[in-house]
Amino acid sequence: MMDESEKILLDWDVLEVGETFDKFEYVLTQEMIDTYRKGVMDPDASFPTIAHKVDVRQYNAKYRDNGSVNARCSFYCYNPPVPGKKLIVTAKIADKYLRRGKNYIVTEAVSVDEDGRLIDRVITHELKQPNEVGKKWGE
Amino acid sequence: MGGVDRNYEVGAEISPLVKQMSQEAINLFEGSTGNTGPSQFTDEETARETLGTSGTVASGRMSLTFAIEMLRRYFGGEIYNHTGFVDLRFLRPVRPGDQITFTGKITDITREANGSRVSVEIKAENQKGDTTGIGSGSAVVPNAYLPVED
Numbered sequence: 001m002m003d004e005s006e007k008i009l010l011d012w013d014v015l016e017v018g019e020t021f022d023k024f025e026y027v028l029t030q031e032m033i034d035t036y037r038k039g040v041m042d043p044d045a046s047f048p049t050i051a052h053k054v055d056v057r058q059y060n061a062k063y064r065d066n067g068s069v070n071a072r073c074s075f076y077c078y079n080p081p082v083p084g085k086k087l088i089v090t091a092k093i094a095d096k097y098l099r100r101g102k103n104y105i106v107t108e109a110v111s112v113d114e115d116g117r118l119i120d121r122v123i124t125h126e127l128k129q130p131n132e133v134g135k136k137w138g139e
Numbered sequence: 140m141g142g143v144d145r146n147y148e149v150g151a152e153i154s155p156l157v158k159q160m161s162q163e164a165i166n167l168f169e170g171s172t173g174n175t176g177p178s179q180f181t182d183e184e185t186a187r188e189t190l191g192t193s194g195t196v197a198s199g200r201m202s203l204t205f206a207i208e209m210l211r212r213y214f215g216g217e218i219y220n221h222t223g224f225v226d227l228r229f230l231r232p233v234r235p236g237d238q239i240t241f242t243g244k245i246t247d248i249t250r251e252a253n254g255s256r257v258s259v260e261i262k263a264e265n266q267k268g269d270t271t272g273i274g275s276g277s278a279v280v281p282n283a284y285l286p287v288e289d
Contacts, residue, residue: 071228073203
């Protein structure tokens with residue numbers, strides 16, 4: 001991963017819809033799954049991939065900005081991941097939009113395991129002015 | 140996992156799911172990826188600097204997970220884990236100490252090539268009755284589980 005100083009400062013106006021990031025690979029361990037299940041208080045939770053935020057991971061590896069707030073998230077379940085298997089994630093900028101003077105970017109990622117099993121798809125709308133949360137809901 | 144309700148009918152309410160949020164739960168969720176660095180979810184100072192809030196908030200992805208759990212319990216894992224979908228908009232922050240109740244109601248049943256898509260509207264409310272999230276979800280169920288059409 002790049003140092004912060006090497007990252008590109010986000011210019012929302014020039015960010016290209018359709019930009020596809022380098023593939024990201026990781027191994028989902030049983031420990032990760034167990035910790036996730038404790039956190040969400042659900043011993044049967046099947047998609048610990050949600051916590052890995054893989055749709056914005058490669059974006060965050062390439063760009064720097066003022067942070068973000070998750071405004072909307074969609075998730076498609078295809079097959080629960082198997083512990084110990086490598087997961088391969090392809091992510092892209094799916095859309096961007098301006099609403100009430102605020103900038104949003106939409107990222108989309110598809111995860112497939114090392115055997116080619118489709119795992120899940122996640123689409124996230126991020127508000128790129130995170131301090132709006134404090135302005136509205138600060139206390 | 141409990142019994143699976145297969146009496147799909149538009150207007151039917153599904154069993155609610157209640158979650159008690161804590162900083163420990165948030166830390167486990169965030170830490171499950173191996174990332175233990177400070178964030179707006181785990182560190183009050185980072186939350187103040189980034190969000191301008193007085194304390195930490197839970198990631199919207201935790202609410203997403205809870206909506207998925209509610210639907211998985213309703214449809215059953217053998218269906219929901221392979222055909223499930225959820226789409227949630229986050230309207231208010233969820234904070235440690237909040238109790239969030241997820242509810243759902245069937246809004247539509249549509250025939251598809253491999254079964255019928257049962258769609259559910261979803262709402263999440265905190266202990267004050269404030270809506271923290273709204274959205275929808277669905278799963279494709281075998282037509283054999285549905286009432287016979289006339």
